[in-house]
Amino acid sequence: MCGMAEVFMNNLQLAIFSSEAIIIALLVLILFRMRSRFGLSPLYITLGVFQPIQTILASTVYVEVLPGMIVSPGSVIMFTASLFVILLVYIFEDALETRKAIYGIMFANLTMTLLLFIFGAQLELLRTVNLLDLSREILHRTARMMLTGTIVLFADAALLIFVYEAVWRLITRNLFLRIYLTIALILAFDSLAFTTGVFYGQSNYITILVSSIIGKLVMAAFYAFILTIYLRFAEPSNHKTQPFRDIFHMLSYRQKFEIEQQRGQQTESLLRESEGRYQTLARISPVGIFRTDANGATTYVNPKWCEVSGLSYEDALGDGWLDAVHPDDKEKLSEGWQESTRLKEGSVSDYRFVRPDGTVAWVMGQAVPEIDSDKQIVGYIGTITDITERKQAEEKAQRQLRRLEALHRIDMAITAGLDMHLSLGLLLEQLLAILKVDAAVILLLEPHTRLLRYVVSRGFRTDNIQQTQLPLGSGHAGRAALERRVVHVHNLANNPGNPARSAILTTEKFKSYFALPLIVKGQVKGVLEVFQRSFLNPDQEWINFAETMANQAAITIDNAQLFEGMQKSNMELGIAYDATIAGWSHAMDLRxxxxxxxxxxxxxxxxxxxxxxxxxxxxxxxxxxxxxxxxxxxxxxxxxxxxxxxxxxxxxxxxxxxxxxxxxxxxxxxxxxxxxxxxxxxxxxxxxxxxxxxxxxxxxxxxxxxxxxxxxxxxxxxxxxxxxxxxxxxxxxxxxxxxxxxxxxxxxxxxxxxxxx
Missing domain, CATH: 1.10.3210.10 (Hypothetical protein af1432)
Known part of the structure; x- marks a missing residue:
């Protein structure tokens, strides 16, 4: 039973020991993480509080975690936490902060040592009680331990920096191993120096030394694991190399010069590597990159920028890039860029480049100020992204939307049963607006005379077109109706069609022409003619919409003819009804x-x-x-x-x-x-x-x-x-x-x- 109780107590002490280590490590990391908001003062104050606790625990509390292995929580946990803080500050902060951390801990230890000596001296005056003799002995022993620990701490701090730098250069890949070796070597030295200074000559010296080393190596592994997790996830940075900081001014001028020279060479090498990477990234970047001076004059463009804009590198420098900007965008873009440079702000804008081959490229340009160490703008760095496909898709979607709206308005007019001339006039107005053409006319085919006669037109400067009367098969319109196909004449000067219409073409100064047959239910109802005063080279989308409008015109004419026929039939039926009624009335009068x-x-x-x-x-x-x-x-x-x-x-x-x-x-x-x-x-x-x-x-x-x-x-x-x-x-x-x-x-x-x- 006694053995089981002893095992239980050992396990309980080990659990308490581990919990203390975890709580202290988390407290240190939380306070360090909050340094951007509160500074490092809360952390230093906490370390100061640790020192008397460490002193009391190191002097009075010992835990047998394993049979024959006795560990002091104050010596193992608290002291390791102090070195852990110094290493954290050295990695993330500057030499001054590191020195402040070390001196602060040393000051706290020396203060505790002085207080213990003073308190012990006071007890020297009181020799009458055996209990006071015992207290005085404890105080003297604790003070000696504190003084020894302070001296060893200073040595540990100095060695920590050198060991850290040496291990950091020898082991470049395994972050945990680098941290563990650094802390373990320092703690091993600390155990040897402190135990020898305090316990050498005692019968249990070797046991205390071995226990101290083993306990601190375990704590080194624990703190190395905690710090590795923190460096990986909380504040990730480059841990392959770290600049050496002579925090104690212990090196000679020659050594410092060599270190600075080595640091300069490393910095220069890193700078060359960085510039090389930047040049490579700029060269292969999928977006155009540019740089300007503080006044907005271009000083650099990458190859992709030249590819998108169509300008050479030399032509793009200075204000030359503005020459390639689309005339409709140039003034607005120039004013916006000048305003941004005047206000020293970033800018974002969409504009077009006109390349030497005449093609147009839409780009989204954005730039941000480049600020030096004096908070002054020394230039602008920006990018241009080719958004031509996106803009073309947007324009196509807008065109389709406008065309759908036009067709909807025409459908509404047809459904409302408006007069045929009004409906066809609305159709021509929509056609001129959507297809960007100058004039259009609709000719109606008379089945009995086989003549194409004028119905309605839009966009003509004179009324001569209203006299149109073309036999089926005559001229471009007659051919379109007879052959039931679209007729396109790129240059009317070379192919005017019907001679009777030459005067109209000359007066109106038309150059290009389209004729589309109006066919519904297999019957030709007429022809839609489209005229342009410039040369017209439409794409398939344009032609498809023109054919759709022709179909709508054919439906409008067919509906109007059906309605007219129905009205005529209804009128005839009404006349017949009235005649019948009159006949009945007359029959009654005869009776x-x-x-x-x-x-x-x-x-x-x-x-x-x-x-x-x-x-x-x-x-x-x-x-x-x-x-x-x-x-x-x-x-x-x-x-x-x-x-x-x-x-x-x-x-x-x-x-x-x-x-x-x-x-x-x-x-x-x-x-x-x-x-x-x-x-x-x-x-x-x-x-x-x-x-x-x-x-x-x-x-x-x-x-x-x-x-x-x-x-x-x-x-x-x-x-x-x-x-x-x-x-x-x-x-x-x-x-x-x-x-x-x-x-x-x-x-x-x-x-x-x-x-x-």
């Missing part, structure tokens, strides 16, 4: 000689009354048809009732009142006459609801029927009937006034009276 002429009279008067009330023309058509057919239902009434000269019996009246229903049954199957049913079906309804066949009341009665009811009674009472004579006009008017609000709509009565009187 009832007493009412002959009644239908025509009430129809005309009803239409006049409707017009007076502001009813629209489309509704007037249905009112006219309804008035003509108002008694169509009487065709179902027997002749002995319809033509009876005397009064009708109640039974006969019951049959007579069925004629509106007969009209509904007769006309409902005829869709074209459904809007005209209101009068035949409802003209016997009364305003007060006492009419027939449905007893409708007030505005439930359709307006057309209310209008007709007044006119029908007016004409009936003013005409002879088999059972009575015609009433005088005054009597009829009086009756109509009296029936206002009963039989008739009062407002309709007022309008009717104004019409008649």
């Amino acid at each position: 009832d000689k007493e009412t002959e002429g009644h239908t025509q009279r009430v129809t005309e008067t009803t239409v006049q009354l409707a017009m007076k009330l502001g009813i629209d023309s489309q509704e007037l058509v249905h009112i006219r048809r309804g008035a003509l057919l108002h008694d169509i239902g009487k065709l179902g009434v027997p002749d002995q009732i319809l033509l009876k000269p005397g009064k009708l019996t109640e039974a006969e009246w019951e049959i007579m009142r069925q004629h509106p229903a007969y009209a509904l049954n007769m006309l409902t199957p005829i869709t074209h006459l459904l809007p005209a049913l209101n009068i035949p079906y409802c003209h016997h309804e009364k305003w007060d609801g006492t009419g027939y066949p449905r007893c409708l009341k007030g505005e439930q009665i359709p307006l057309a029927a209310r209008l007709f009811a007044v006119v029908d009674v007016w004409d009936a009472l003013g005409s002879d009937r088999p059972y009575r004579k015609a009433w005088p006009q005054e009597q009829v008017l009086k009756y109509i006034r009296e029936e206002a609000g009963k039989h008739f709509d009062p407002q309709v009565v007022d309008a009717f009276l104004k019409l008649i009187i």
Whole structure:
């Protein structure tokens, strides 16, 4: 049991020992990492606090981590941490900071030593208590250890720099091994010097020495691992070579001169290597690189810059590079560059170079100031990137977008059913804007005469083009229509086509020409002619869009012709309907000689009354048809009732009142006459609801029927009937006034009276 307890205690002490090492290492690295914000003072203060802790632990606390191996945490962990900090500062900071770190630690140790000696001297005066004798002995021993440790620390710090530089040059690849050897050698020397100085002559000297060396070698491995991770990831830098810094001024002038000379040679070599790498990078760079002086005059360009701009190296220097800039971009670019150099700021801009072969290159140029050690701008360094393909893609996308918008506007015009001339005029306006041409005209093919006649044009300076009349197959346009293909004439001066149009071409000063046939559903509808006052060499994209516009024009013409044909058919159908209705009305008049002429009279008067009330023309058509057919239902009434000269019996009246229903049954199957049913079906309804066949009341009665009811009674009472004579006009008017609000709509009565009187 005792053995197990001893093993447990050893493991516990080892765990505590390891935890202390990790915590102290992380604390040191965190404080060092925060030096950019708070400086190194927090780290130095922490080291100062470490020293008394180190002194107390080194003097009083010893841990047996393994059987026979006794280690002091103060000597192993704290002292190693102090050297670890010195090495960190030396690697990343300058000689002054390194010296401050060493002197600070030494000052803290010497202060502790002095305090211990003073405190021990005070105890010399008190010899009466054995406990004080023991304390005095501990203080004297600790002070001696502190003094020895301080001397050894100074030696360690001096050796640390030399060992670090030597190991750094011998081992160039393995970073961990370089750091470990540096720390391990120093700690081994420290263990030997400190243990010998303090414990030499004691019986356990060898045990203490071996334990100290082993413990510090383990700590060296730990701190080397921690520092390697930090250098790799937290603050990565070049660890192959480090400039030697004589922090203690221990070297002779000759040695310093040799070191400085060696350093200068290394710097010169590195500078040559850097310049060589820069030249290589500049030479093979995929972007153009340039440099200017403080005033913006070019002093250097790389080969890629010359390739992109098309200028030679010599021509690019100074302000010569501006000669290759596109005329449209030159002024803006020059002003922007001058403004940037005046404000001493960077610049970014897109512009074009015109190469000697005439090709255009789009570039994105950007430059940043080059600043010297005095914070003064000594020049500008920049790049140009060839963005021609990107710009061409953007321009193509913009062209396609504009063309789609143009086609959409044309489609909207076609869908809206605008007049053919308006739609084709809009199409030509879009064509001129998108294709950048000067003039265009559309010729319509007349199938019967086989002539191409002018329809609409845009862009011409005179009206002579409106006289165009070309036989199919004559001239360029006639050939395009006959052969159903695009005709392109690059130079009209050499091939004017139809002689009759030579005067137009001369007056308008056209040079190039396109003719595109307008074909839809396999039929040629006409020709689209395009004229240009400069030589035209279009690409396939241009031709494709022109053909698309020609197709749109053909569709517009075809739709217009279809609409015109439909209108003509509808008009003919309407005439036929009206003729049929008039025939039915005449047939009814022939059947009832007493009412002959009644239908025509009430129809005309009803239409006049409707017009007076502001009813629209489309509704007037249905009112006219309804008035003509108002008694169509009487065709179902027997002749002995319809033509009876005397009064009708109640039974006969019951049959007579069925004629509106007969009209509904007769006309409902005829869709074209459904809007005209209101009068035949409802003209016997009364305003007060006492009419027939449905007893409708007030505005439930359709307006057309209310209008007709007044006119029908007016004409009936003013005409002879088999059972009575015609009433005088005054009597009829009086009756109509009296029936206002009963039989008739009062407002309709007022309008009717104004019409008649």
